Amino acid sequence: MARRSTQAASEGTDKAKPVTSYDVAREAGVSQSAVSRYFTPGASVSARTRAKILKAVNKLGYQPNAIARSLITRRSSLVAVVVANLGFNPEFTSILGQSLSARGLNTLLFTLDHESDADHVIDQLWQYRVAGVVAAVTLPPRHVDMLSQREIPLVFVNRAYEEVPVNSVSCDQSEGERWLVDELCAAGHRRIAIVSGPEDSPVSRQRVSSAAERLANAGVKPVEIVVADFTYQGGREAMRKLAAGPARPDAIICANDMLAIGCMDEARHALGLRIPEDISIVGFDGSAPGQWASYDLVTIRQPTNLMVDAAIDMLMARIDDPQLITEKRVFSGELVRGASARLADT
Amino acid sequence: MARRSTQAASEGTDKAKPVTSYDVAREAGVSQSAVSRYFTPGASVSARTRAKILKAVNKLGYQPNAIARSLITRRSSLVAVVVANLGFNPEFTSILGQSLSARGLNTLLFTLDHESDADHVIDQLWQYRVAGVVAAVTLPPRHVDMLSQREIPLVFVNRAYEEVPVNSVSCDQSEGERWLVDELCAAGHRRIAIVSGPEDSPVSRQRVSSAAERLANAGVKPVEIVVADFTYQGGREAMRKLAAGPARPDAIICANDMLAIGCMDEARHALGLRIPEDISIVGFDGSAPGQWASYDLVTIRQPTNLMVDAAIDMLMARIDDPQLITEKRVFSGELVRGASARLADT
DNA sequence: AGAAGTTTAGCATTCGAATGCAACAATTGA
DNA sequence: TCAATTGTTGCATTCGAATGCTAAACTTCT
Numbered sequence: 001m002a003r004r005s006t007q008a009a010s011e012g013t014d015k016a017k018p019v020t021s022y023d024v025a026r027e028a029g030v031s032q033s034a035v036s037r038y039f040t041p042g043a044s045v046s047a048r049t050r051a052k053i054l055k056a057v058n059k060l061g062y063q064p065n066a067i068a069r070s071l072i073t074r075r076s077s078l079v080a081v082v083v084a085n086l087g088f089n090p091e092f093t094s095i096l097g098q099s100l101s102a103r104g105l106n107t108l109l110f111t112l113d114h115e116s117d118a119d120h121v122i123d124q125l126w127q128y129r130v131a132g133v134v135a136a137v138t139l140p141p142r143h144v145d146m147l148s149q150r151e152i153p154l155v156f157v158n159r160a161y162e163e164v165p166v167n168s169v170s171c172d173q174s175e176g177e178r179w180l181v182d183e184l185c186a187a188g189h190r191r192i193a194i195v196s197g198p199e200d201s202p203v204s205r206q207r208v209s210s211a212a213e214r215l216a217n218a219g220v221k222p223v224e225i226v227v228a229d230f231t232y233q234g235g236r237e238a239m240r241k242l243a244a245g246p247a248r249p250d251a252i253i254c255a256n257d258m259l260a261i262g263c264m265d266e267a268r269h270a271l272g273l274r275i276p277e278d279i280s281i282v283g284f285d286g287s288a289p290g291q292w293a294s295y296d297l298v299t300i301r302q303p304t305n306l307m308v309d310a311a312i313d314m315l316m317a318r319i320d321d322p323q324l325i326t327e328k329r330v331f332s333g334e335l336v337r338g339a340s341a342r343l344a345d346t
Numbered sequence: 347m348a349r350r351s352t353q354a355a356s357e358g359t360d361k362a363k364p365v366t367s368y369d370v371a372r373e374a375g376v377s378q379s380a381v382s383r384y385f386t387p388g389a390s391v392s393a394r395t396r397a398k399i400l401k402a403v404n405k406l407g408y409q410p411n412a413i414a415r416s417l418i419t420r421r422s423s424l425v426a427v428v429v430a431n432l433g434f435n436p437e438f439t440s441i442l443g444q445s446l447s448a449r450g451l452n453t454l455l456f457t458l459d460h461e462s463d464a465d466h467v468i469d470q471l472w473q474y475r476v477a478g479v480v481a482a483v484t485l486p487p488r489h490v491d492m493l494s495q496r497e498i499p500l501v502f503v504n505r506a507y508e509e510v511p512v513n514s515v516s517c518d519q520s521e522g523e524r525w526l527v528d529e530l531c532a533a534g535h536r537r538i539a540i541v542s543g544p545e546d547s548p549v550s551r552q553r554v555s556s557a558a559e560r561l562a563n564a565g566v567k568p569v570e571i572v573v574a575d576f577t578y579q580g581g582r583e584a585m586r587k588l589a590a591g592p593a594r595p596d597a598i599i600c601a602n603d604m605l606a607i608g609c610m611d612e613a614r615h616a617l618g619l620r621i622p623e624d625i626s627i628v629g630f631d632g633s634a635p636g637q638w639a640s641y642d643l644v645t646i647r648q649p650t651n652l653m654v655d656a657a658i659d660m661l662m663a664r665i666d667d668p669q670l671i672t673e674k675r676v677f678s679g680e681l682v683r684g685a686s687a688r689l690a691d692t
Numbered sequence: 693a694g695a696a697g698t699t700t701a702g703c704a705t706t707c708g709a710a711t712g713c714a715a716c717a718a719t720t721g722a
Numbered sequence: 723t724c725a726a727t728t729g730t731t732g733c734a735t736t737c738g739a740a741t742g743c744t745a746a747a748c749t750t751c752t
Contacts, residue, residue: 018420020708031732036710043711046718046730066473067422068708070413072737074364081455085444090436097457098431106470109427109455111443124452127412232638265639292578293611294640366738377702382740389741392700392748414738418707 019062028056039064070129079315080125082110082118082135089287089304092157096134096308103312105131112137122146132315135159138202153318155311158203158302165326167318169310173203173284176300176333177210177253180282183298183335184251185218186344189280193249194225195238195259201230204255207284211253223249228259235262236270243271250279251341257283257290260297264340280341286334298341300333307331365408374402385410416475425661426471428456428464428481435633438503441654442480449658451477458483468492478661481505484548499664501657504549504648511672513664515656519549519630522646522679523556523599526628529644529681530597531564532690535626539595540571541584541605547576550601553630557599569595574605581608582616589617596625597687603629603636606643610686626687632680644687646679653677 021035028035030049037043038053045053056062070076079100083093097107108130110121122143125133132153144164147154156168184192194211197204208225215222226241228234235258242249243266254260260283267273267281275281283290286301310329318324337343367381374381376395383389384399391399402408416422425446429439443453454476456467468489471479478499490510493500502514530538540557543550554571561568572587574580581604588595589612600606606629613619613627621627629636632647656675664670683689 018708021710022708032709033711033732034730036708037731040710044729044731049730063469063473065417065475065708066470067413067416067475068737069710070737071411071417071708071739072710074737076413078454085440090440093439093455094431094436094457097455098459101456101466106474107455108424109439109443109453110447111440113444120447123409124412127409128452129411129413232634236639261638269639288578289635292607293582293615364738367740368738378739379702379741380700382738383700386740390700395701411738414707415740416707417709417738418740420707 018065019060021062021064023060024053024056024062027060028052074129075131075319076129077105078108078128078130079105080108080110080121080128080130080133082112082121082133082137082139084137085111085113089285089302091288092136092304092308095304096311099308099312103316118143126150126152131319134311134315151322153315153322155315155318157307157311160328167314167326167328169307169314169329169331171300171302171307171333172330173206174210176284176335177207178214179333179335180253180284180298180300181211181214181218183337183343184253184280184282184341185215185220187280187342188344189251189342190220191223191247191250192220193223193242193252195235195242195252195254195263196225196227197230197255197259199227201255204230207255223247228262230256230258232258232262232265235259235264236266237262239263239266240270243267243273248279252279252281254281254283257285257287257297257299259283260299260340261289261295264295264297275340276342280343282341284333286336291336291338296338296340297336298338298343299336301336302333303331364411365406367408367410369406370399370402370408373406374398420475421477421665422475423451424454424474424476425451426454426456426467426474426476426479428458428467428471428479428483428485430483431457431459435631435648435650437634438482438650438654441650442657445654445658449662464489472496472498477665480657480661497668499661499668501660501664503653503657506674513660513672513674515653515660515675515677517646517648517653517679518676519552520556522630522681523553524560525679525681526599526630526644526646527557527560527564529683529689530599530626530628530687531561531566533626533688534690535597535688536566537569537593537595538566538597538599539569539588541581541588541598541600541609542571542573543576543601543605545573547601550576553601569593574608576602576604578604578608578611581605581610582612583608585609585612586616589613589619594625598625598627600627600629603631603633603643603645605629606645606686607635607641610641610643621686622688626689628687630679632682637682637684642684642686643682644684644689645682647682648679649677 021032024035025032030052034049035053037045081096100107118139134155136157138159141164144166156166158170160168192215194208196208212222224242224245226238228238252263254263260281263281264275267275267279273279283297283299286299290297290299367378370381371378376398380395381399383391427442446453464485480501482503484505487510490512502512504516506514538561540554542554558568570588570591572584574584598609600609606627609627610621613621613625619625629643629645632645636643636645
């Protein structure tokens with residue numbers, strides 16, 4: 001085993017030179033405190049020292065060390081973003097990252113496949129003393145409690161908990177499903193099937209139960225409820241199953257756009273059905289592919305931008321005052337009247 | 347006023363209690379050093395103290411503070427992942443994040459809209475003393491130099507530089523385009539157009555020039571080269587322009603799948619063309635939507651998993667030994683013989 | 693049992709920036 | 723002009739874990 005210190009010291013060709021606030025202070029002829037204050041928004045530094053420091057900073061190419069800063073201030077500019085691998089709008093992550101960045105926060109991204117990975121994620125984000133957490137997945141209540149005990153602000157997106165008070169922003173799933181059901185029923189559909197997402201997905205469960213309930217109100221019993229995962233392939237298989245069943249439905253309510261797209265492709269390209277003449281298909285999300293001309297989905301568009309902004313607002317309010325009362329913000333979706341379903345004329 | 351849960355409300359002054367290694371040491375009756383060594387893989391700790399510490403750790407719920415550790419070791423477990431907002435496979439980010447996580451690294455995600463944002467990103471990742479950088483965007487040479495001076499390992503994905511030596515993994519764009527061109531020519535296409543991505547995108551430039559070159563070799567001059575951005579809408583507009591031009595092409599080579607999808611939708615749904623009877627369209631990427639039945643694109647599938655693994659391998663090798671010579675790994679793509687283009691029979 | 697070698701434990705220091713405090717300078721008011 | 727006020731500055735300490743070094747405890751071998 002080689003001794004690194006001696007080696008590194010001897011071979012000093014082009015060495016990385018970590019510039020510290022002390023270096024800047026020496027260069028500018030001021031104290032390290034002054035340099036620190038220079039980078040602290042509210043601090044009092046005279047114009048003269050300001051100028052001297054600025055010069056030294058530029059000369060040396062100094063960048064404050066966020067690690068050291070976090071250590072002493074006990075807070076970082078990192079926000080953990082926890083998303084599920086499947087079933088979530090990839091554009092959401094992108095928009096969220098950009099909004100965070102615009103507010104000077106950095107994104108620590110965690111993608112989880114299985115809920116069980118949550119333990120690991122919680123450990124990691126705690127180790128990094130993140131300033132907050134935006135979760136678009138379900139976390140077990142004990143993790144929610146843990147974060148709240150540790151006073152780490154947490155905002156859920158499209159999740160709500162009965163048991164624990166949490167901040168959340170969401171799109172009104174029930175309302176959206178009611179709209180969809182009403183549209184389908186008004187257009188005369190009666191043999192309606194539902195394609196559900198995974199059974200452990202709260203979003204899917206909520207959408208499916210809302211739709212089923214509204215159907216029941218309208219005196220319609222779903223001809224079938226098929227469970228699929230939140231993938232294109234899942235949608236195709238679901239459609240295949242429905243077509244093979246006893247009474248082919250004349251309308252399908254899918255738990256998200258991806259499933260709807262899969263259903264449409266299977267219906268058209270494998271089963272030779274016409275949409276919406278032979279069968280109506282509706283989704284939920286308002287994802288980009290759903291709006292492509294090939295699909296032109298009837299769906300509920302979630303106001304992603306609004307939701308992201310709201311989430312960040314809540315998070316930052318919490319960061320400033322961790323004692324704030326929890327709040328849930330629910331946005332209405334927007335019915336997108338595409339051509340994938342036969343709807344009543346407006 | 348909202349009602350609070352019994353748990354949270356019971357303790358009026360529930361304070362966050364940051365457990366440190368000293369707390370654990372006291373609880374276990376050992377020194378702080380011992381606790382530290384307990385969490386250091388190669389360190390020597392006797393079975394007895396190990397047990398005592400483990401007990402204390404569990405009792406107090408201790409998690410080492412990654413910030414403090416990073417400060418003293420001068421390295422973090424963070425890897426910066428820099429991607430462009432448009433034009434890149436979202437699944438790439440997801441896979442990369444998971445692979446990093448599997449190796450104990452965390453993902454600091456930066457999404458950039460404009461290349462000019464790169465300055466800010468470089469500042470941020472340097473401030474956090476990231477262990478490495480995976481970039482799927484072009485960075486100005488000065489930034490590449492800066493990272494190399496600071497000895498921060500850097501791996502590019504699908505970018506290569508002539509001027510500076512950098513690590514990179516990529517898919518062989520030229521080879522892929524040659525395959526596509528050859529297929530189209532062999533099938534008898536002669537009026538071939540190209541839809542390019544943004545002119546400041548190296549990936550697009552490389553693909554377009556490779557295709558154009560191969561066409562020239564075959565004695566074919568592109569009927570037109572249309573520039574678009576890397577979006578669905580861009581593809582649609584490009585197709586519209588091409589159709590309005592003097593000689594409508596019988597085949598279109600698109601700089602990526604998204605553009606190809608846009609072209610297909612415009613051709614079919616706005617122009618009433620049949621694909622591939624009236625016009626052949628090919629893409630590049632092998633993205634998921636391109637493989638959906640509605641499109642069934644002829645394209646080049648990039649081996650995303652291989653590329654991600656290779657990138658991480660290179661990065662980790664660099665982290666272990668920053669002096670390693672730079673290396674470029676180029677993978678072949680895979681021709682996907684879909685139905686979006688009329689190809690010669692095999 | 694004693695010498696020589698090997699683990700293991702603890703002390704003290706280190707990483708780099710933020711901040712309370714006290715000293716000092718600059719400004720204002722009388 | 724001097725005192726009171728306000729604004730700046732630097733010193734010294736702090737955050738929490740890692741690590742070189744030394745001393746102590748344990749093995750191993752003769």
